[in-house]
Amino acid sequence: MKHGYIRVAAATPDVKVADPEFNRERICELIKEGIKRHTKLMVFPELCLTAYTCGDLFGQDALLIKTQKELKEILKATEGHDLLCFLGMPWEWGGKLYNTAVAIQDGRILGIVPKTNLPNYSEFYELRYFQPGNDIPVMVKWEDEQIPMGTNLLFACEDNPKLVVAAEICEDAWVPNPPSIRHATAGATVIVNCSASDETTGKDIYRRSLITGRSASLVCGFIYANAGEGESTQDLVFGGQNLIAENGALLAESKRFGNETIYGDMDLERLIHERRRMTTFPQADHTNYMVVPFKMKQEELELKRYIDPRPFVPDNAKERNRRCEEILSIQAMGLKKRLAHTGCKHGVIGISGGLDSTLALLVIVRAFDMLEIPRNQIHAVTMPCFGTTDRTYQNACTLTKTLGAELIEVNIREAVSLHFRDIGQREDVHDITYENSQARERTQVLMDMANKLNGMVIGTGDMSELALGWATYNGDHMSMYGVNASVPKTLVRHLVRYYADTCGEEALSHVLLDVLDTPVSPELLPPKDGEIAQKTEDLVGPYELHDFFLYQILRFGYRPEKVYRMAVYAFTGLYEKEVILKWLKVFYRRFFSQQFKRSCMPDGPKVGSVAVSPRGDLRMPSDAVSRLWLEELENL
Known part of the structure; x- marks a missing residue:
């Protein structure tokens, strides 16, 4: 339960039809x-204590009496434990029989949830045996206790307000207006479904889509436990497809045609943050609901949940390629609109031979092709100075020529040296002034050249650099449109790789692959033996770590302690804990202190769920203090 994680399970037991003792x-x-x-929450299939396929045997007193007796034994098995179980079984009340999910914890029945929608078509004939359930809870007698029974029950954890569970049964999930909708709007963060859904061809695909889609639309966790082998009788076969979903993501799925228990570590904080962020998600309304409290002790888990170390980059190659094509199109379409709106026919870009400017140039080429503007009206300016290496210079030249853009070379060494004399800066002092003077001179060249050509300066800086403030204010920080502004560095690399793999031009692919193989560097310090002397990741830390931090902090609002814990799991075997902690501190310090640069960043297309534009996703004050976040890390 620490950091909002809870271990849940969907369990399919072996059963025998009409044998409650065995079951x-x-x-x-x-x-x-x-x-x-x-495990803190475990869900069993529909009517699993008797088996779903008992048919007319549900009318036999012997079966119902035995079922109640075996329920007492199950209650004994849970005594002294805070595991919350939902168990499918028939329940008799008021002279009628109900198909129910019984909530059990620590030897007690917390509540009984009856099925609302009883299918009576095709192979289903539940109305022959069962009564549709009541919404408004009533109290029913069990032994010497009064137990709430009704669909509108919320099981709320007193020790963790983020855990609120509601239940539905099988067909309830398949109808146009399922109970889960009102459960979620009433405040349920986890929906459980006790199911007995038989197998027909293709049904598993629909079932998976239904459950993951419902968890996404309701921003909830969803645990679906299905009947399996043992239920199959006469004309029906049950496959036991169990599913655990969280806000559209499938955390776990069982193999079909074999009884299995699946486990997943659900992130309740993630769900709550998403609901809080979405102004369209309604405020919890408990009207017509009964809230059933229960206790559950806090426990730190060795997480079984997969935490993606590269959340911006899909693992699956097919999905990654699809994503890359989509992002390149979004970038190009954004630029196309700006060019068309301004009537601009010339694009100006500083080309360095590095990853970011390479990606930006590829995007410009797409936009110009869409507008049917000749590529030679793309003016790629290379501006060698003190730190430029032959490798990056040659790549910049080759890339520009291969793409059919105009290559312009402006050596800024003399201009920067003159500027040094003007401001009294010694050329052998390689400080921040030495570096930033070069960056600002390059921007001046680009801006003035754009004026001369009646063109537009296209920015190359990426989102990771903006998050860290790794840009010279009013230098490479500034442009007239920044096509990479919401693309993180880890994704930039894959976009360029995708272009290299799919462009179909050997010469272009060759130079793109060499760009990918070049260390990331602003090249503002003199080379050592002809090689790049200034490697960005040696100075600010690995971009794969910073992109991970950025995603978890901005997308879900996680606290520093949780981000650190997640990173340790995600990068096990790649980075030591101390290294992760070091760079996380650096991230927070730079992220807060450099907001003033993001507050006046140029327009640029949003491509993903995380962005840092002050006009879009990040309205953060430039003078916010980072102490609260850093103190939490110091206390780890």
Whole structure:
């Protein structure tokens, strides 16, 4: 439960039809296993204590009496444990029989949730046995206790207000207006579904889509436990497809046609942050609901959840290529609109032979091709100075010529040296003035050349640099339109790689691959033995770490302690804990102190769910203090 994580499970027990004793034994075995695994919430299939396919046997008193007896044994198995279980079983009340999910914890029944929508078509005929459930809870007697029974029950954890559970049963998830919608708007963060959905061809695909889609639209966790082998009888076969989803993402799925228990570590803080961020998600309204409190002790888990070390870059090659093509199109379409709106026919870009300017040039080429503007009206300016290496210079020249743009060379060494004399800067003092003077001179050249050509300066800086403030204010920080402004550095690399792999031009692919192989550097310090002397990641830290920090902090608002913990899991075997902590501190310091640069950044297309534009996603004061965040890291 620490940091909002909770271990959940969807369990399919072996069952025998109409044999509650055998079924109880298998259910208790799974409960015992779940407790050993520190599971806090476990969901079982629909009517699993009797089996779903009992048919007219549901009308037999012998079966119903035995079921109640075996329920008592299950309650005993949960005594002394805070595992919350939802168990499918028939429940008799008021002279009628109901298909229910019974909520159990620590030897007690917390509540009984009846099924609302009873299918009575095709292979289903539940109205023959069961009564549709009541929404408004009523109190029913169990032993010497009064237990709430109704669809509108919220099971709320007193020790963690973020955990609020509601239940529905099988068909309830398939109807146009499922109970889960009102459960979520009433405040439920986790929906459980006890199901007995038989198998037909292609049904698994629809089922998976249904559950993941519902978790996305309701911004919730969803645990779906399905009946499996053992239920199959007469004309029906059950495959036991269990699913655990979280806000559209599938955390775990069982194999079909074999009974299995799946586990997942759900992130409740992520769900709450997303709901809080979305102004269109309604405020929780408990009207017509009964809130059932329960306790659950806080426990730190060894996370079983996969934490992606590169959240901006899909692991799957096919999906990654699709994403790259989409992002390149968004970048190009944004620039196309700006060029068309201003009537601009000339683009000016500083080309360094590095990753960012390479990507920007590729985007400009796409936009010009869309507008049918000749590529020779793209003016790529290389501006060698004290730190330029032959490798990057040659790559810049080759890339420009291969793409058909105009190459312009302006050596700024003399201009910068004259500027040094004007301001009294010694050329052998390689300080911040030495570096920034070069960056600002380059920007001046680009801006004035754009004026001369009646053109537009296209910025090359990426989102990772903006997050860290790794840009010279009013130098490379400034342009007339920044096409890379919401593309993180880790993604820049994959976009260039994708272009190299798909362009179909050997010469272009060759130079792009060499750009990819070149260390990231602003090249503002003199080379050593002809090689790049100033490597960015040696100074500010690995970009893959900073991009990970950026995503978790801005997308989900996680606190520093949790971001650190996630990074340790994500980068196990790649970075030591001390290294991760060091660069996380650097990230927070720079992110806060450099906001003034982002507050006046140029327009640029948003391509993903995280962006730092002051007009879009990040309205952050330039003078905010980072102490609170850094103190938490110091206390780790």
